[in-house]
Amino acid sequence: MGRAGTVHGKVVAISGGARGIGYATARRLIDDGARVAIGDIDDERLKEAVGELGVTAYTHLDVTDPDSFARFLDHVEDVLGPVDVVVNNAGIMPLGASAEEPDAVSRREVEINLLGVITGTKQALTRMLPRRSGHVINISSLAGESYVPGGATYCATKHAVKAYTETVRREYRNSGVSVSQVMPFFTNTELVAGTSGTKGMRNVEPEDIAAAVAGLIVRPRPRVRVSKLAGAITQSQAFLPSRVSEYLGRVLGAESAFTAGVDPSARQAYEDRVRAV
Numbered sequence: 106m107g108r109a110g111t112v113h114g115k116v117v118a119i120s121g122g123a124r125g126i127g128y129a130t131a132r133r134l135i136d137d138g139a140r141v142a143i144g145d146i147d148d149e150r151l152k153e154a155v156g157e158l159g160v161t162a163y164t165h166l167d168v169t170d171p172d173s174f175a176r177f178l179d180h181v182e183d184v185l186g187p188v189d190v191v192v193n194n195a196g197i198m199p200l201g202a203s204a205e206e207p208d209a210v211s212r213r214e215v216e217i218n219l220l221g222v223i224t225g226t227k228q229a230l231t232r233m234l235p236r237r238s239g240h241v242i243n244i245s246s247l248a249g250e251s252y253v254p255g256g257a258t259y260c261a262t263k264h265a266v267k268a269y270t271e272t273v274r275r276e277y278r279n280s281g282v283s284v285s286q287v288m289p290f291f292t293n294t295e296l297v298a299g300t301s302g303t304k305g306m307r308n309v310e311p312e313d314i315a316a317a318v319a320g321l322i323v324r325p326r327p328r329v330r331v332s333k334l335a336g337a338i339t340q341s342q343a344f345l346p347s348r349v350s351e352y353l354g355r356v357l358g359a360e361s362a363f364t365a366g367v368d369p370s371a372r373q374a375y376e377d378r379v380r381a382v
């Protein structure tokens with residue numbers, strides 16, 4: 106098992122590791138000497154990612170199915186040994202007007218983004234608590250502290266993941282197991298394809314989120330917002346009268362990032378992929 110304070114030698118299991126933030130995190134942790142396993146629902150992309158990353162532990166994973174999650178973690182522990190870190194990263198962001206969102210899409214988004222994280226956290230804890238060591242890192246979002254029209258269900262799931270992770274962290278404060286979350290700003294992966302971001306603040310890169318995960322493993326903390334500036338601006342909204350904060354959201358484009366700011370043709374491939382899972 107890897108020593109505390111270092112990534113080197115740690116066994117890390119990442120859900121949704123075949124692309125985007127999960128993939129960048131796998132790559133970063135491998136570079137830092139971790140023994141990394143990835144699971145993903147997209148078998149074709151998983152196979153490619155496994156080849157590119159050279160990982161030896163991987164399985165098909167659907168985070169909405171507790172048995173599938175258990176098979177993933179059993180496989181990780183068979184191949185690599187006791188899991189030190191579970192990164193609950195898999196998530197989807199179908200966008201559109203709330204009244205028009207098909208029930209199946211709303212349900213699937215909650216199942217993946219929220220219930221998938223709950224399942225992954227519980228299964229990690231049951232393995233880690235008896236050893237009094239381990240770390241659960243959930244990828245929530247700055248959308249968990251804001252309200253973006255066109256992404257109501259997404260924002261709801263991320264607010265819930267934030268609350269869940271903060272609560273579980275308090276529950277297991279003295280257990281020897283750390284519980285953290287990373288809260289990314291708009292990050293350049295397929296998930297934000299065709300969206301406009303905000304004025305005056307560039308999207309961050311998946312490698313920035315990967316660096317935050319690596320930093321948390323070295324020094325566990327309750328939460329990291331990425332970027333720091335985007336995090337500070339998002340947090341500051343809570344102290345403003347809501348009329349002022351909504352005005353700023355409109356002026357800076359944050360409120361239209363998932364509506365008028367979307368280029369449907371650039372987004373279509375992503376929407377098709379996530380609405381099919």
Ligand code: NAD
Nearest residue numbers: 121124125126146147167168195196246289291292294296
């Ligand atoms: P992505 O689409 O690039 O990658 C997500 C991966 O999760 C894909 O490989 C996908 O196949 C996999 N996945 C989807 N459903 C799954 C399931 N049921 N079981 C297992 N794997 C599944 O997206 P990303 O931007 O890398 O997002 C990763 C996480 O980061 C998500 O939780 C997302 O909400 C969060 N996040 C992203 C951004 C952003 O702007 N990109 C911002 C904040 C938070």
